[in-house]
Amino acid sequence: xxxxxxxxxxxxxxxxxxxxxxxxxxxxxxxxxxxxxxxxxxxxxxxxxxxxxxxxxxxxxxxxxxxxxxxxxxxxxxxxxxxxxxxxxxxxxxxxxxxxxxxxxxxxxxxxxxxxxxxxxxxxxxxxxxxx
Amino acid sequence: xxxxxxxxxxxxxxxxxxxxxxxxxxxxxxxxxxxxxxxxxxxxxxxxxxxxxxxxxxxxxxxxxxxxxxxxxxxxxxxxxxxxxxxxxxxxxxxxxxxxxxxxxxxxxxxxxxxxxxxxxxxxxxxxxxxxxxxxxxxxxxxxxxxxxxxxxxxxxxxxxxxxxxxxxxxxxxxxxxx
Numbered sequence: 001x002x003x004x005x006x007x008x009x010x011x012x013x014x015x016x017x018x019x020x021x022x023x024x025x026x027x028x029x030x031x032x033x034x035x036x037x038x039x040x041x042x043x044x045x046x047x048x049x050x051x052x053x054x055x056x057x058x059x060x061x062x063x064x065x066x067x068x069x070x071x072x073x074x075x076x077x078x079x080x081x082x083x084x085x086x087x088x089x090x091x092x093x094x095x096x097x098x099x100x101x102x103x104x105x106x107x108x109x110x111x112x113x114x115x116x117x118x119x120x121x122x123x124x125x126x127x128x129x130x131x132x
Numbered sequence: 133x134x135x136x137x138x139x140x141x142x143x144x145x146x147x148x149x150x151x152x153x154x155x156x157x158x159x160x161x162x163x164x165x166x167x168x169x170x171x172x173x174x175x176x177x178x179x180x181x182x183x184x185x186x187x188x189x190x191x192x193x194x195x196x197x198x199x200x201x202x203x204x205x206x207x208x209x210x211x212x213x214x215x216x217x218x219x220x221x222x223x224x225x226x227x228x229x230x231x232x233x234x235x236x237x238x239x240x241x242x243x244x245x246x247x248x249x250x251x252x253x254x255x256x257x258x259x260x261x262x263x264x265x266x267x268x269x270x271x272x273x274x275x276x277x278x279x280x281x282x283x284x285x286x287x288x289x290x291x292x293x294x295x296x297x298x299x300x301x302x303x304x305x306x307x308x309x310x311x
Contacts, residue, residue, distance in 0.1 A: 011307050012272070012300060018253050019273060022246025023167050033177065034159050037184045038152055115221040119214065 058117060133157055135200040143196065151188055154204065159184075162208050168269050169212050171237040171244075171254070179215055183208045202283040209266060209284055216262055234258040249307065256306035263287070264299035271296050 012018060133153040142150035162183060167176040186207050194203055216230070223230040235255045238244060244251065257265055266285060270276045278289045285292070 009308065010304065011311070012253075012304050015249065017247070018250060020246075020250070021164060021273075022244055022250040022254065023164070023171075023173075023241075024243045024245045025163070025173060026243075030160050030163070033163070033180065034155050037155050037159065037181055111222060111225055112218070115218050118221060119217055124217070 055117060055120065058113065139196055139200055142191065142194070147191060151191065154187060154200075155184060158204055162204070165205070165208060165269070165274070166212055168254070168257070168273065169216065169265065171234050171241060171258070173241070173243045175215075179211060183211045186211060199280075199283070202280055205270075205284045206286075212266075213262060231259045249310075252307055252310050253303065256303045259306070260299050260302060264295050264302075267292050267295045268299040268303065272300070 133156060135157070138150050138153040138157065141153060159180070163176060163180050166179050166183070167173070170176045170179060187204060190207060194200070219233065220230045223233050235258055238251060238254055238258070246254070257268060260268060263285070267281060270281050270284070271278070278292050281287075281292050282289050287295075
């Protein structure tokens, strides 16, 4: 009987305090937040390159690994002469040093980059869970 | 400043003033909307700032015939959903469930001032699927009309009513268990 009453009870409607906001913020927070948001919004506008940079660095790392792997293990298949190899590696190092030092060598591809990439490619957390 | 005045400013080419009007009118509302999903004050603060950057960037695409309020909430809700998905992936990596992470955040939040039942209510909400969580929050706390939620979430009113009904019963059952 008691169980039945319990099931019938609409606690969400009856206890009106439940609709009240239990969270608080530090004093003066909203004024600070408004000032923060108003000031830098122009500089912070996300550019196309800003969005693509993490994926480009990820792709660059994959390409570098692939090229290095091909050079090390697949020289016969690629039919690269010794001369070509030095030419290529010189150019590669030059390009690497000039343009991508910060982007590749210092690119710390962390969990958040991988997560961004997975979301970008449309994979959901559920799909990963299923495949596991 | 009202939505009408903000739109008028924007139509007159005074984009910066219109944006500042949006910030003044919506910062607090958006903050509480986001906080109910993210629980943590610091995370909410960061996301609200990102949302305003998105609003500024998207302002040229705003169509004057649509409601400013639903347009802003739509951007905010999409950002919240993206954030929740990221949290879900992070939780997967750390072998935790996202709802456990959020429940822990509620327990550890120094800015949570509610009683035991309110704490359990907000934890129960974190256990709902994403879309149910959004409908429940907008309807139960903000008392929004289904038509408005429909514009924000791009979901039919019928589907929203069904989602809210499921969410409401799940939350109610969770709370009754602890009574």
